[in-house]
Amino acid sequence: MNIHFIGIGGSVMHNIAIREKMNGNTVTGSDDAWYNPSESRLKENGLLPQKAGWFPENITSDLDKIVLGMHAKADNPELLKAQELGIKIYSYPEYIYSLSENKERVVIGGSHGKTTITAMVMHTLRLQSYDFDYLIGAYVEGFDSTVRLSDAPIIIIEGDEYQTSPLDKTPKFLHYHHHIGVLSGIAWDHANVYPDFEGYKNQFRLFAENSVKAGAFIYNEEDKLVKEIVEGNDKIHFDTILLPYTTHSSTVKDGKTFLKTELGKMEVSVFGEHNMSNLNAAKIVCRRLGIRESQFYDAMMSFRGASKRLELVGENDNMHVFKDFAHSPSKVEATIKAVKKQYPKQRLTACMELHTFSSLNKEFIQEYANTANSADVAIVYYNPEYVEAKGLPAISKQDLKDAFKKQDLEVFTTTDELESFLVAQDWKQNNLLIMSSGKMGGMNIESLANQLLG
Structure with a gap:
């Protein structure tokens, strides 16, 4: 061929x-x-x-x-x-489907959490020696690629709502025709493609309605928008099994997270309410694929997360440095809260890069209101040249302070100034969280972490 x-x-x-x-x-x-x-x-x-x-x-x-x-x-x-x-x-979504028509297709969607849920399922299936294909947007420990295409009977797909191609404006996840679908949550993103929230939300409604007879649709009932588009929706096939989930019960002690299970408390590396929700979604997917609950929990005890999803860059007795893919308002807020809850006795310096069309859009940035409030020091980095290159109106430092509703927000437009600020901080009992879905202006996060950790 x-x-x-x-x-x-x-x-x-x-x-x-x-x-x-x-x-x-x-x-x-x-x-x-x-x-x-x-x-x-x-x-x-x-x-x-x-x-x-x-x-x-x-x-x-x-x-x-x-x-x-x-x-x-x-x-x-x-x-x-x-x-x-x-x-x-x-x-490429059509191509993946063409190679997967005879497989059991699991498609995991949502504005946030889909990469982690997909990674949790993949990790569990690998430990149970399942033969499966996959498509995921980040590297996962134990896998040498983000894609596998073979004769395996199952494929696990991270399905996003972004448009398919220049010839096809429908969202990618509609092309996979899932047998098992997951919807983790809805929070407006991709404002360049979906300029109004109702249009954006409708893509997830179509995803739910694309569920097949005798298939299963797993959804986060704690998300009001998800609950609204799933429950009572007569366009979802009446023979589709609807499986709601909530946040898994857990407790945090001394900077460690423990799942509360019928088998007792189990320590896991992932943390934060959003990840406890992701974990429950993954558990239901695995159960549908024949994994016992005890097997799933055993797998979660060795799960280290997907690349750049609350990834630990370095640590010492005084601080931890994390990097995360968070860029949209809901992800930024959830990630900051997760680190603060995990280490409540330590200060948190949270630094985020705004570089996507949505995050640099003067109207959309209002969605960031109060999202950084849990951080002791909140920092935004953006490059004004990116704003101009995307054909957007200029934004000022004050615009960002007003949008975040945080007048003590630190705003930088060059990485040199940002790095100088960070190096000058007191890092005793102070954690650093760096969030970006881009390249953080070319800043070497690992090198910076090593410098701060001493």
Whole structure:
């Protein structure tokens, strides 16, 4: 099979391309830019394009399939050539589904928590020696990729609500046609795609309604919006099994979290109310797949979390340094509260980067009101050039202080100033949390952590 990837440098796309080459297919690809880890992994597997750009001559009639990434535009010259030649074009969600039609498909969605829930399920299945495929947006300990495509009978998919491709504006998770679906929570995000909240919320309604006869839909009944779109929804097939969940009971002592179970207290590495909720969702998924409760809890005792999800960068007797993918208001608030609750006797300095379209939108930033209140010191870093590049109105430091409803908010527009501020702080009994879904302006978080930890 000859497969060409338009946008091969994407975080998911490059992993699918590598897997398809490993599966014996002839794979080529193109992109106008790529960054690590995509670049090094593509190079290692002989798939890195010789030069950046889009070249119609890459598209020939001997290609069997085109996989189109979100990064490509509708007028992409390679895409236009493929359309002209009549080559079959897939978005990557459509492609994943085409390889998974005969599998049991578990799709985990929600504005927050989906990566962690997916990782918990994967970790548990691996320890129980299940044969399964997966698609997840972060690296998980014990797995060498974020994608596996094989003849396994099950696939676990982290399904997001972002649009599918330049040719298809429907959310990705609708293409997977789940047998088991999970909805963890709803909080407005992707304002560039869904400019009003009702339109955004409706995507999750469609996800719930896409549940199949005799399938299962697992949902967070503590989230009012989730509860609203699931319960009493007569468009969800009447033979779909609806399985609500709540936050798992736990206790925190001396900086450690313990699950309260019928088998006794069990210490786990993940912490925070949001992760206790994620854990209960994962438990129900695993139960549907034949995992006993005792087996699931055993797995959670060795689960260390997904990459950049409250990931411990370093620690000493005085402080802990965490990095997290949080960027949307609900994620920022939940992550700050989680660290503060885990270490109530220590101060918390919480630093977040705003770099997405939503988080730099002057109207949307009002959603951050009071989200950083649990931090002793709250810091925002943003680059005004990002705002200009996205075609958004300029925002000022005062705009952010007003939006966060926190006049003592520290705001920085250069990483040099930010690092100088952090180095000058007293880190005795003071934890540092750095939150970003980007690159934190190129700041080396590990190097900074080592400097602060001494």
